[in-house]
Amino acid sequence: MQEKYERQMKKGVLDMLVLQLLTEGRKYGYQLIAELREKSEEIFSLKEGTLYPILYRLEDEGLVESRWSEPENRQIPRKYYLMTDKGRHTLKEMYRSWRQIADGVESLMGRQ
Amino acid sequence: MQEKYERQMKKGVLDMLVLQLLTEGRKYGYQLIAELREKSEEIFSLKEGTLYPILYRLEDEGLVESRWSEPENRQIPRKYYLMTDKGRHTLKEMYRSWRQIADGVESLMGRQ
DNA sequence: ATATATACTTAGTAATACTAAGTATATAAA
DNA sequence: TTTATATACTTAGTATTACTAAGTATATAT
Numbered sequence: 001m002q003e004k005y006e007r008q009m010k011k012g013v014l015d016m017l018v019l020q021l022l023t024e025g026r027k028y029g030y031q032l033i034a035e036l037r038e039k040s041e042e043i044f045s046l047k048e049g050t051l052y053p054i055l056y057r058l059e060d061e062g063l064v065e066s067r068w069s070e071p072e073n074r075q076i077p078r079k080y081y082l083m084t085d086k087g088r089h090t091l092k093e094m095y096r097s098w099r100q101i102a103d104g105v106e107s108l109m110g111r112q
Numbered sequence: 113m114q115e116k117y118e119r120q121m122k123k124g125v126l127d128m129l130v131l132q133l134l135t136e137g138r139k140y141g142y143q144l145i146a147e148l149r150e151k152s153e154e155i156f157s158l159k160e161g162t163l164y165p166i167l168y169r170l171e172d173e174g175l176v177e178s179r180w181s182e183p184e185n186r187q188i189p190r191k192y193y194l195m196t197d198k199g200r201h202t203l204k205e206m207y208r209s210w211r212q213i214a215d216g217v218e219s220l221m222g223r224q
Numbered sequence: 225a226t227a228t229a230t231a232c233t234t235a236g237t238a239a240t241a242c243t244a245a246g247t248a249t250a251t252a253a254a
Numbered sequence: 255t256t257t258a259t260a261t262a263c264t265t266a267g268t269a270t271t272a273c274t275a276a277g278t279a280t281a282t283a284t
């Protein structure tokens with residue numbers, strides 16, 4: 001039941017978190033899911049059906065670029081995503097928005 | 113442009129903020145819009161078309177109840193909303209979820 | 225008498241994340 | 255060898271949500 005609210009609250013920050021992970025360097029989808037889950041201590045556990053549409057959207061908007069890995073040592077082909085300058089710039093704006101909103105929420109919710 | 117992301121981030125916390133305002137006592141729609149705008153320093157400026165559907169939803173879920181004011185001193189009829197026990201309980205869960213998510217975001221975003 | 229502020233309602237739209245499936249490859253187990 | 259599992263990406267369909275943009279109605283100020 002409160003699941004529903006939790007999901008809604010997570011919406012909107014996912015794009016920002018994915019971008020943030022990509023500031024560390026190029027990464028592929030599955031890796032992003034794993035790192036997001038680990039670094040958030042299981043709070044953000046995305047399914048593929050959630051992450052990939054996000055990546056496609058970020059790519060459409062020019063915030064990331066993708067490149068298929070040259071099939072080196074017979075591994076499963078991977079599509080690597082990397083930040084663009086626009087992505088870096090937008091990420092800063094996203095975080096500024098997030099801070100504003102989070103501060104607004106905290107001041108309204110007070111000390112619970 | 114970053115407008116879009118800001119909007120998405122605000123989604124999901126609106127129900128919680130409306131409920132929080134109602135912990136102070138019964139309030140009507142227009143009043144909630146004004147208080148939310150003031151107390152959040154303009155960050156959360158809802159239009160009627162945004163707030164009322166939220167109130168209807170909260171009512172459907174049994175988190176608030178509504179009562180039309182008895183038309184006392186010839187004022188415009190007002191529909192007052194008040195918290196239910198279920199609303200108070202759910203609000204606590206919502207805030208717990210919010211804290212988890214906000215902490216997760218901060219730890220991932222690091223010190224910007 | 226008219227304009228403005230208050231107050232609530234509703235239809236239609238866009239955006240987002242989810243569920244649930246599918247395809248394909250590499251590696252481990254049987 | 256065959257099967258199962260983990261990796262990796264894709265897509266269709268659905269539900270939820272907030273928004274825009276109207277509309278209705280009343281009280282008060284001009």
